[in-house]
Amino acid sequence: MYVQGINVARPRAADFKKSVGRFSHRTKERFWELDFLRGLCVVLMVFDHFMYCLWDIMPSINQMLGTDLFSEWRQIAINYWNWNVRINVREVVICTFFVLCGISCTLTRGNFRRFIPLALVAAGISAVTYFIDQNFIDGTYIIFGVIHMIACGVLMYALLDNAVSAVCALFPEGKKAHVAENILRYLPGAVGVMFLILLFARYADISFEGGAYELISTFPKDADMDLNRFRAIFLYVRDYNFEALSADYFPVLPYAAVILAGGILGRALYHTSYKYTLMPLDGAWNKGVCFLGRHSAFIFVAHMVVIPVLLALFALLVSCF
Numbered sequence: 001m002y003v004q005g006i007n008v009a010r011p012r013a014a015d016f017k018k019s020v021g022r023f024s025h026r027t028k029e030r031f032w033e034l035d036f037l038r039g040l041c042v043v044l045m046v047f048d049h050f051m052y053c054l055w056d057i058m059p060s061i062n063q064m065l066g067t068d069l070f071s072e073w074r075q076i077a078i079n080y081w082n083w084n085v086r087i088n089v090r091e092v093v094i095c096t097f098f099v100l101c102g103i104s105c106t107l108t109r110g111n112f113r114r115f116i117p118l119a120l121v122a123a124g125i126s127a128v129t130y131f132i133d134q135n136f137i138d139g140t141y142i143i144f145g146v147i148h149m150i151a152c153g154v155l156m157y158a159l160l161d162n163a164v165s166a167v168c169a170l171f172p173e174g175k176k177a178h179v180a181e182n183i184l185r186y187l188p189g190a191v192g193v194m195f196l197i198l199l200f201a202r203y204a205d206i207s208f209e210g211g212a213y214e215l216i217s218t219f220p221k222d223a224d225m226d227l228n229r230f231r232a233i234f235l236y237v238r239d240y241n242f243e244a245l246s247a248d249y250f251p252v253l254p255y256a257a258v259i260l261a262g263g264i265l266g267r268a269l270y271h272t273s274y275k276y277t278l279m280p281l282d283g284a285w286n287k288g289v290c291f292l293g294r295h296s297a298f299i300f301v302a303h304m305v306v307i308p309v310l311l312a313l314f315a316l317l318v319s320c321f
Helices: 014-026 032-065 071-081 082-107 110-134 146-166 177-184 188-203 224-233 252-270 284-294 296-320
Strands: 206-207 212-217
Touching: 032 071, 032 284, 032 296, 071 082, 082 146, 082 188, 082 252, 110 146, 110 284, 110 296, 146 177, 146 188, 146 252, 146 296, 188 206, 188 252, 284 296
Parallel strands: none
Antiparallel strands: 206 212
């Protein structure tokens, strides 16, 4: 069109959408398959924690309130918890969740901003569970659990990725610099793979006995228990039961390394045209699970508190009658 003799290009719908997105903070591209897988993982994790509460926490609640709620389910929960299928599926689910976390790290440059709330939530979990452990239910204190480990994994990715950015800033502009940057962006994933290789080459083995996979540590225990406690944050220590001190336990190795390694998939799939491969399968059929996946961080943290609280409230209601 023309405005006072000046040729003005007609705004395109895509440009308008992009401009609106800039102000509405909705420019971040989402991939339904990632949300869907996260949602499935969250559903299975919530069910797993519910069965744990029936087994380990509900008896303490019943003892405090003088009730006998869900007592007949306790043995079922114990059998489920020790079921080989559950043990194997659990490892697949948690590793899938951590790989998805690594993929997400490649989709943003704000991993330091992601680390800060994760670290604060981890500190809050430790503080709250310590209070509960000291005053209500023994064995609930979480020293270094899954949120602590994810925070460490995201921080490691942020440090490595920002180091790559600093190096790439020194390159002159051009096609070669662009190719070099694309290669260097794989550094966090490569470091994660190297950590995993080092772990299983020197400090751990995988055994398969009785139908269940298990990671066996070969890292020796020290005579100093405080040193063992510190080392256990980074990897499993042989013959040292850190789970007795921390109700939830995920060491940095191998799990944070799995997060880093997930960055390889993120770079190889979601920074190329392959990222649109599954887009035609998106539809109304996956909206519920994808919704859970989009809010997985909140659900994951909240369910650890909500499930025991709801069970306690239900038991308290029963005790009143």
